[in-house]
Amino acid sequence: MKLNGQRRWAAAGVVVATAVATFGVALSAPPAGAAAGCRVDYTANNWGGGGFGGKVKITNLGDALSSWTLKFTFPGTQKVSQGWSANWSQSGANVTATSMSWNGTLGTGASAEIGFNGSYTGSDNVDPVSFTLNDTVCTGQQPPTTTTTTGDPGPGPGNRVDNPYVDAKMYVNPDWSAKAAAEPGGSRVANQPTGVWIDRIAAITGTVDSRGIAGHLDEAVRQAAGSPLTIQFVIYNLPGRDCSALASNGELKPTEIDRYKTEYIDPIAAIFARPAYRDLRIVTTVEIDSLPNLITNVSPRPTAVPQCDVMKANGNYITGVGYALAKLGAVPNVYNYLDIGHHGWIGWDDNFGPTAELLYQAANASGSTKANVHGFIANTANYGAVREPNFTINDSVDNKSVRESKWVDWNRYVDELSYAQAFRQRAVQAGFDAGVGMLIDTSRNGWGGAARPAGPGPRTSVDAYVNGGRLDRRIHLGNWCNQAGAGLGERPKTAPATGIDAYVWMKPPGESDGASKEIPNNEGKGADKMCDPAYTGNVRNGNNMSGALPDAPLSGKWFSAQFQELMRNAYPAL
Known part of the structure; x- marks a missing residue:
């Protein structure tokens, strides 16, 4: 089944169970010598009554992607009922999300945020623990780079300074x-x-x-x-x-x-x-x-x-x-x-x-x-x-x-x-x-x-x-x-x-x-x-x-x- 729809989040009293883990993701069939990796942040928002929302942020840490397929497996009874910003499908406990025409391109350091609404029974809403992108298991590492820089690199990628005009x-x-x-x-x-x-x-x-x-x-x-x-x-x-x-x-x-x-x-x-x-x-x-x-x-x-x-x-x-x-x-x-x-x-x-x-x-x-x-x-x-x-x-x-x-x-x-x-x-x-x-x-x-x-x-x-x-x-x-x-x-x-x-x-x-x-x-x-x-x-x-x-x-x-x-x-x- 293919699931798309409008997002819904609980307005008040939301219990947030957050699994912010770093998983490295490699591209499928990368060119020889190309580095590949990414980070996946998964957040589950329970709103009671067996309903919840899931947010997934994919950050590409490797070479540029032109399209992507994210896969993960629910460890419990969770079911995706509607999703957004991706083409969502589920077979048993296995969930697949593929890129849309407008968010398939991910340059190095770029992110895509997708999400879904779902249901579960009892207290069985455990976060997934493994993700793959383009059929490669996430490794949790940013790939090494052969880029050579000279001089003072400043704060470095991912570490923005408070004022970008100071000392520049x-x-x-x-x-x-x-x-x-x-x-x-x-x-x-x-x-x-x-x-x-x-x-x-x-x-x-x-x-x-x-x-x-x-x-x-x-x-x-x-x-x-x-x-x-x-x-x-x-x-x-x-x-x-x-x-x-x-x-x-x-x-x-x-x-x-x-x-x-x-x-x-x-x-x-x-x-x-x-x-x-x-x-x-x-x-x-x-x-x-x-x-x-x-x-x-x-x-x-x-x-x-x-x-x-x-x-x-x-x-x-x-x-x-x-x-x-x-x-x-x-x-x-x-x-x-x-x-x-x-x-x-x-x-x-x-x-x-x-x-x-x-x-x-x-x-x-x-x-x-x-x-x-x-x-x-x-x-x-x-x-x-x-x-x-x-x-x-x-x-x-x-x-x-x-x-x-x-x-x-x-x-x-x-x-x-x-x-x-x-x-x-x-x-x-x-x-x-x-x-x-x-x-x-x-x-x-x-x-x-x-x-x-x-x-x-x-x-x-x-x-x-x-x-x-x-x-x-x-x-x-x-x-x-x-x-x-x-x-x-x-x-x-x-x-x-x-x-x-x-x-x-x-x-x-x-x-x-x-x-x-x-x-x-x-x-x-x-x-x-x-x-x-x-x-x-x-x-x-x-x-x-x-x-x-x-x-x-x-x-x-x-x-x-x-x-x-x-x-x-x-x-x-x-």
Whole structure:
């Protein structure tokens, strides 16, 4: 019999009998000299009345697998009644689980998590003691390797450091660096580390203007020269991507979750897991904008967008993020950071807590667990100031709180640092580990130049006080596309404040946020009115002007005029 179905776990009072044993698993007919091995973690959750659930995690410690068959024998009366994430069958006491089309590929260090619901009689629910993979008995050993490394290997595979930016070099993307250096004055910042955006399937192997993932990782190994080095990637290609912003829509349609898994995440995870890259610290920013959209831009909110309602209904944002976390988190030297938008999006009371709860749900979806989340990142590709030094959320003018000002508009936070530090605490309250760290993207939030206030605004009214003193010179906090007047912000910096792992330039300065006019492309990117300087706005930006620079190219393409303005307005100044 073949058994597939939906998972069911007891909600409360679950007795957990855990057998976390290490069993080595060899591949069937491996190539000559190839190493083979894996670990199997089996957990049985009894919920009484003769029912239980089983979780099985297979971690591949040997050469890459293209498909797998797991077998084990129940020592008692257990029967599998339904299962998930594998094709399950049982003959007598013998159980077989074979891989699905989307999880058969397991690179070195990668894992697959599968599970089932079952029944037993009496107290006869003893854990199985032996597993085989591809008909080879597990040995309990990771195979030896002939890989030779030089220099300091850092913490080693499987032993992530608390902060991947500490005592590490930072990867400088040669593709971005060359564009920056070609600009007049660009050599002043061309050596800064920036994020590498994998915003479509083609970016995995490389495009006409950027090397592929393996090319970046090979270059990172060269730059490391035997020392710890951190390289940053943005994982950004969900089905129905960025449902509220046409400029950054992607190539995958809302229902194409299987393509996302097999053609996008699986190949990325397989490359990350290659032994040649085991000493790098690979930081991933996972799917910016997606989950926050499911909080703020869905019905019945006045800011609802039909495309976001679709993505909330089909669940593919949560499914996809969970799958990405599970596959990438199985690689021992990968550090996943989930995107949390920015204070001008999620900082209100009715957004803040629900976002933390939704992220926790996604972190435990599709076989993932919260352990696959190393931290969170705020302000990715946005413009919110790290600190607003000239006013605080606790200030008042004529008995009116700063929260009542038109700019703050009852938000609970006025800048990214206070928002990030508070969100970290709220995420822990939602269930995330207490050690999670935060990143803040400071690539375009410097707001220097002649328009930068020298001190607080006049106390003639709360609006004059806030508007006169705020560093962020946008027309509205909801404006996000190629903002006029912005400048380069704090240079990338490790552990700059309590709870903050690093300030980073995750968005490469000079790469456009999007175009206001239709530009033919095969990347799924459309025109967005928020990128048009003549646009008078919508409910999501308070019906204000967009504040965008004119004549911008497609998102991700080089925008020389913006880069020049960012350098002119940099703070600290160049």
